[in-house]
Amino acid sequence: MLALFLRDIRLSIRAGGGALTGVIFFLAVIATIPFGVGPDLKLLSRIGPAILWIGALLSCLLGLDRLFQADREDGSLDLLVLGNDRHMLALTVLVKCLAHWAGSVLPLVVAAPLLGLFMNMEPLAIGATALTLLVGTPAITFIGAAGAAVAVALPRGGLLISVLVLPLTIPVLIFGVSASYGATANPDPFLQPFLILAALTLFLAVLGPVSAALALRHGTD
Amino acid sequence: MRLIAENLGGERGGESVFSGIGFALDQGQALVVTGPNGAGKSTLLRIIAGLLPKAEGGLLLEGGGEAFPSIASACHYLGHQNAMKTALSVAENLRFWREFDGSGDVGVEEALETVGLGGIGHLPFGYLSTGQRRRAAIAKLLVSHRPLWLLDEPTAGLDKASEARFAGLMRRHLGDGGIVVAATHLPLGIEGAKALRMGEAG
Numbered sequence: 230m231l232a233l234f235l236r237d238i239r240l241s242i243r244a245g246g247g248a249l250t251g252v253i254f255f256l257a258v259i260a261t262i263p264f265g266v267g268p269d270l271k272l273l274s275r276i277g278p279a280i281l282w283i284g285a286l287l288s289c290l291l292g293l294d295r296l297f298q299a300d301r302e303d304g305s306l307d308l309l310v311l312g313n314d315r316h317m318l319a320l321t322v323l324v325k326c327l328a329h330w331a332g333s334v335l336p337l338v339v340a341a342p343l344l345g346l347f348m349n350m351e352p353l354a355i356g357a358t359a360l361t362l363l364v365g366t367p368a369i370t371f372i373g374a375a376g377a378a379v380a381v382a383l384p385r386g387g388l389l390i391s392v393l394v395l396p397l398t399i400p401v402l403i404f405g406v407s408a409s410y411g412a413t414a415n416p417d418p419f420l421q422p423f424l425i426l427a428a429l430t431l432f433l434a435v436l437g438p439v440s441a442a443l444a445l446r447h448g449t450d
Numbered sequence: 451m452r453l454i455a456e457n458l459g460g461e462r463g464g465e466s467v468f469s470g471i472g473f474a475l476d477q478g479q480a481l482v483v484t485g486p487n488g489a490g491k492s493t494l495l496r497i498i499a500g501l502l503p504k505a506e507g508g509l510l511l512e513g514g515g516e517a518f519p520s521i522a523s524a525c526h527y528l529g530h531q532n533a534m535k536t537a538l539s540v541a542e543n544l545r546f547w548r549e550f551d552g553s554g555d556v557g558v559e560e561a562l563e564t565v566g567l568g569g570i571g572h573l574p575f576g577y578l579s580t581g582q583r584r585r586a587a588i589a590k591l592l593v594s595h596r597p598l599w600l601l602d603e604p605t606a607g608l609d610k611a612s613e614a615r616f617a618g619l620m621r622r623h624l625g626d627g628g629i630v631v632a633a634t635h636l637p638l639g640i641e642g643a644k645a646l647r648m649g650e651a652g
Contacts, residue, residue: 232549267514304531307501312524312550439522449501 230316234328240299247292253338254291258284259344277348278358278409282402285337285343285362286369292333293373294380294387296325297445301381310449318442319358321350322374326438328408330370338362355439357412357419361426365405368430371437372397401429451477451513451597453498453521453629458507460493466505467493468648477597480620480630480643486635491633491650492530495600496632511598516596525598525643526554532587536576540567540586543575551594562591566615574619588616599623601632614639 241248262275262280300306309321341362345355376394380386404426411419452474467490475481483491496502498509500522511521518524534543544558550610556564562571565585572577579588584607591599599620607614617639620630624640632638 230550232546235544236535236546239542240535240537295601302531303535304529304533305535306546307499307527307529308533308551310501311499311522311525311527314520315552316550 230320233321233324235375236323236403237328238332239270241329247295247333248336250334251288251291252340255284255288255337255340256344258287259347263347274349274351274354277345277350278354279406280348281341281345281358282362282365282406282409285334285341286398286402287364288337289334289366289369290391291387292329293370293377293394296329296374296377297381299387299438299443306381306445307449310445313446318446319438320412322378322438322445323434326367326370326374330367332368334366335401338366340381351413354413358409361405361423363445364423364424364430365401368401368433369394369398369432371433372401374437374441375444378381378441378448381445381448401426404429451511451518451627451629453598453631454508454510454512455498456508456510458494458497459505459510460490460497461505462490462493469506471507471602471646473644473646474632474646475629477627477629478624480624480632480638480640481646482638482640483631483633483646483648484635485648488491489528491648492602494648495527495529495602495631495633499525499600501527504639508605514597521598524596525600526591526594526596527600527602528587528591529602533590534575534583534586535576538575539573540575540578543586544571544589547590548593551596554593554595556592558589558593561592562586562609564592564619565589568582581609581612584608585612588619592619593614597628598629599632600626601627601634602633604632605634605636605638 232388266273297306300309310318340361341359342355345358376390380389385388406423408419408422408426411417411422451631454474455474460467473481483494485491497504498521509521511524514524533652541558544561548558559571562568567582567585578593605616608616620640624630
């Protein structure tokens with residue numbers, strides 16, 4: 230299992246991997262917002278956490294279609310499915326999700342504080358947003374794995390995955406953003422939405438890989 | 451160990467491709483599946499591996515013991531694709547499959563020597579020619595032990611010398627008590643192999 234994790238991390242770093250694509254897309258989205266919204270610094274800092282979250286969410290969805298498709302194209306997926314007796318397929322999917330998160334999504338979380346400066350956010354708001362992203366983005370990957378497994382056989386499944394997955398990520402977005410606001414806006418709570426966000430991630434860490442494994446088992450042809 | 455198929459039928463997209471296939475293979479026996487394109491050779495292999503549901507009939511692996519409770523856990527499946535990542539080196543690819551599938555007696559370097567790819571383990575898999583890629587995929591069969599080999603056109607892209615070397619590897623596997631099921635157009639050079647001819651032409 231560690232071998233699978235390391236292999237997927239290596240693949241995301243080497244040429245053709247998705248590690249940089251997401252970060253650059255994230256940068257592009259956030260950098261254009263101030264030009265579109267205008268030079269109202271107060272407005273920018275107010276919408277900052279929400280924009281960072283939406284940008285990170287869209288960047289997460291960008292690389293998801295390759296999660297299983299690359300393995301399917303070179304035949305590895307068949308062997309991962311066949312290994313079900315040694316390594317439960319749901320566990321294999323979970324490890325692939327974790328590797329995908331560490332390889333492609335963690336760079337987004339790391340880049341988020343820097344991009345927060347573009348949005349004129351206070352240090353506390355930047356810290357809170359980065360923390361909620363760190364806790365919340367794995368949930369997006371886990372839901373995305375289920376979508377990627379359903380669309381694995383489709384040649385251009387990327388858009389379909391986004392359409393399938395986006396409605397399911399809305400709760401994650403809502404609680405992520407409200408926790409980020411809770412850290413700065415005084416009467417709003419921080420801890421409650423943050424704990425619900427953590428619970429969502431844990432819940433989807435089970436549900437996502439199990440449903441993805443089910444879809445993969447029945448998707449081999 | 452004994453692999454038994456009874457009255458096996460397969461379908462693709464709701465249409466029956468073959469039916470009534472039956473065979474029994476003991477340890478040390480090989481089955482060579484031949485037939486025209488579209489006769490269902492690959493479908494048969496994928497059904498045996500459990501990657502496709504069977505339309506009818508039964509499949510059974512007897513005497514696998516605790517180590518190999520099912521056919522899927524007892525088999526190496528070598529399909530049309532080589533299941534190797536082009537961005538990783540040959541040795542990295544093999545080392546991954548060796549760790550994921552469970553280590554065998556043969557190391558990565560030794561397996562590469564055996565298939566005649568000694569000394570190029572550090573090259574990215576993407577730099578290799580078609581025949582070399584196939585040989586690296588064959589080395590994957592060696593690095594972790596499985597008694598049952600399911601081979602789909604295993605010699606596609608191999609030259610004469612590599613074909614002969616691969617025939618030797620299969621004979622050694624059979625000699626060690628393994629089972630081989632191979633779909634092919636070309637003679638594989640295994641003496642005493644059972645033959646199964648699929649399709650109406652046969």
